[in-house]
Amino acid sequence: MKKNCAVIGYGGQGSWHTRQILASDVVALSGIYDIDPNKSRLAEKNGIHAYKNVKELLADSSVDTVVIAVPNDCHKELVIKALEAGKNVICEKPVEMSVAALDEMLAAAHESGKLFTVHQNRRWDVDFLAMKQVVQSGEIGELINIESRVHGSRGIPSDWRCHKPYGGGMILDWGVHLIDQILQIIKEKIVGVYCTITHITTDEVDDGFSLSLYFESGKTAYIEVGTYNFLSMPRFYLQCKNGSAKIENWQEKAQVARLKAWNEKDVLPVQTAAGITKTMAPRDEITLDTYEIEKPLSDVHDFYRNFCAAVDGKDESAVKHEEVRRVMQVMEAAFASADHQQRLEVSI
Ligand code: NAD
Numbered sequence: 001m002k003k004n005c006a007v008i009g010y011g012g013q014g015s016w017h018t019r020q021i022l023a024s025d026v027v028a029l030s031g032i033y034d035i036d037p038n039k040s041r042l043a044e045k046n047g048i049h050a051y052k053n054v055k056e057l058l059a060d061s062s063v064d065t066v067v068i069a070v071p072n073d074c075h076k077e078l079v080i081k082a083l084e085a086g087k088n089v090i091c092e093k094p095v096e097m098s099v100a101a102l103d104e105m106l107a108a109a110h111e112s113g114k115l116f117t118v119h120q121n122r123r124w125d126v127d128f129l130a131m132k133q134v135v136q137s138g139e140i141g142e143l144i145n146i147e148s149r150v151h152g153s154r155g156i157p158s159d160w161r162c163h164k165p166y167g168g169g170m171i172l173d174w175g176v177h178l179i180d181q182i183l184q185i186i187k188e189k190i191v192g193v194y195c196t197i198t199h200i201t202t203d204e205v206d207d208g209f210s211l212s213l214y215f216e217s218g219k220t221a222y223i224e225v226g227t228y229n230f231l232s233m234p235r236f237y238l239q240c241k242n243g244s245a246k247i248e249n250w251q252e253k254a255q256v257a258r259l260k261a262w263n264e265k266d267v268l269p270v271q272t273a274a275g276i277t278k279t280m281a282p283r284d285e286i287t288l289d290t291y292e293i294e295k296p297l298s299d300v301h302d303f304y305r306n307f308c309a310a311v312d313g314k315d316e317s318a319v320k321h322e323e324v325r326r327v328m329q330v331m332e333a334a335f336a337s338a339d340h341q342q343r344l345e346v347s348i
Helices: 012-022 037-045 054-059 072-084 099-112 126-137 170-185 302-311 321-340
Strands: 003-008 027-033 065-068 088-092 116-119 143-151 190-198 208-215 220-226 236-240 243-247 254-259 270-272 275-277 288-293
Touching (some): 003 012, 003 054, 012 027, 027 037, 027 054, 054 072, 088 302, 099 116, 099 321, 126 170, 126 254, 143 170, 170 208, 170 220, 190 321, 208 321
Parallel strands (some): 003 065, 088 116
Antiparallel strands (some): 143 236, 190 208, 208 220, 236 243, 254 288, 270 275
């Protein structure tokens, strides 16, 4: 039988959840609650039941799962209330704004015995899955450095996202996804964090950032989010011991260059502005294989499928407490590094 979900928050992401749930083979929608009466009216116009308040929603015994899709500063209170009411909870990212606040939520989840997870839905993005596949297959050798970028050109959205008290800023908005993805690819202890942030369009929150993560074995990751980039750099760029890979943008396939032989007999120099160079000349097909990889298959409904299987004890939750806590630790370290303008030595 389908699990019955209620969604708190019927804005951009809450309404996305209702559409997902309505199209799902494993969950059903019992209704929504939004603090804004206009949003409740909109839901009803869309044929969705709107609860009068949180209390009424939580008192509905037919609801077994609550999805929290409200601005970031409201997550903790609603998550804890829903857990205490005996509901399973899916919380939108970023789960919270500090490790201390997250720990209160985790304690409530532990106490309730209910399933609590976070909607890290970008684990199902095909660009990320392609990069993960290239690294984990070992086809171009051990990873040296991975770069993950998202670039926009419209500044930070002018809603709650541009205000600090609501948990605005790009580290919490996009950083949380990109850090989570990197930690799924590199399963190693982080020993250093260095972050710089930008304030091009607003002083209140970070409207972009550059974050370097240093791992125990010497591997590195570089994450960059920009909202004032009128030309974009590749979504992913990967350097491995035996080749490179990149994805130009979300929609494109991964391009891979695999080294066949290190030594070259003849190198054709390339012309630069100041003269010729062999060092920077591209390799030819005698020493390099270049190919594209097919986009991995991915189904966004798998998030809810996994969630239901985990509730029934048939699978482990795809997004685990220790993983979301680690991402939160990295974000805290990133803010601290940017504040102190220095690399922080960490053990995360
Ligand atoms: P939004 O501003 O579009 O919608 C938020 C809604 O919450 C509004 O309708 C508002 O009236 C309502 N609300 C505010 N406080 C409330 C409260 N106390 N109780 C009930 N309703 C309340 O914002 P959004 O873009 O939908 O973002 C909501 C959450 O979803 C954020 O945490 C955001 O980070 C997350 N999000 C996740 C993704 C993703 O890809 N996983 C994408 C977008 C947003």
